[in-house]
Amino acid sequence: MKLLLIEDNATMQATLRRSFERRGMQVLGCEDGARALGLWQASLPDAVLLDLSLPGQDGLDVLRQARSAGLRTPVIVLTARGTVGDRILGLNSGADDYMAKPFDLDELEARVRALVRRSGNTSDLPPGTSAAWSGMHVDRDNGAVYFQGEPMELAPRELALLQALLGKPGHAIAKERLFELVFPGQTQVQPEAIEVVAYRLRKKIAHTGAQLVTLRGLGYLLKASA
Known part of the structure; x- marks a missing residue:
């Protein structure tokens, strides 16, 4: 699971980062509200912890x-503003949950995992379970993608791209992030190569009823055909 922690208190950010990383999560930190939205859009986290x-x-x-x-993305607001009015304002602004400081770290972790599960995000599923959508599912043990119970014949890079998209169906994933997943560590490959993989994958999933949509300036997403 990948968390985006938007918190300007250095001590609080370091404490939360250590706590969540010990629990096997990846934590991205941001201490500036002016930079937060851009990092959010670029990193596409599974959950956001947001100070006010x-x-x-x-x-x-x-x-x-x-x-x-x-x-x-599911958002938990973490703040010293603990009045009922502040909580209502935060929830009405789009927060999914609200925790007033100080809070218990174990409770915070439980709330994060519960929100991610309810959101349908599958990145923290335990080994052996599957992420399913539109008749397709990813087997978490072997990484294969199945459609209606039959394994799909995909090249390794097509498989990597489809796995990433199935992790967040219906959500745009940045082209840069997909490039990192499909061509890990291959700095000699041009960024435009992801477009070729997407073109090939689009044809191979046409029979499933899913569409691979290009969003200019944003990236790609999977959506079900109407």
């Missing part, structure tokens, strides 16, 4: 802009 009192831009403004931009 941030330099550069208030956390509620970041949250409103993210929701307006179509980002549906």
Whole structure:
């Protein structure tokens, strides 16, 4: 699971980072509200932990802009603003949950995992379970993708791309992020190579009823045919 931690208190950020990384999660940190939305869009985390009192831009403004931009990532607001009115304002701005500081780390982790499960995000499924969508599913033991119980014949890079897209069906994934997953560590490969893989994959999944859609300036997403 990948978390985006938007928190300007260095001690709090370091504590949370260590805690979640010990629990096997990847944590990206951001301490500036003005940079938060761009990092959110580029990294496509599984969940966001958001402080409200941030330099550069208030956390509620970041949250409103993210929701307006179509980002549906589960968000837990972490803040010293603990009144009922503050909680209502945060939830009405698009937060999924709200925890007032100080809070229990075990409870925070439980809430994060519960939100990710409810959102349909599958990146933290345990080994042996499958991510299923539109008749396709990824076997977490061997990485193969099946359609209606039959294994799909895909080249390794096509398989890597489809696995990534099936992790967030219906959500745009940045082309840069997909390139990293399909061509890991291959700095000699041109970024445009991901377009060739997407073109080939689009033809191979046409019979499933799923569409691989190109969103200019955003990346790719999987959606079900109407």
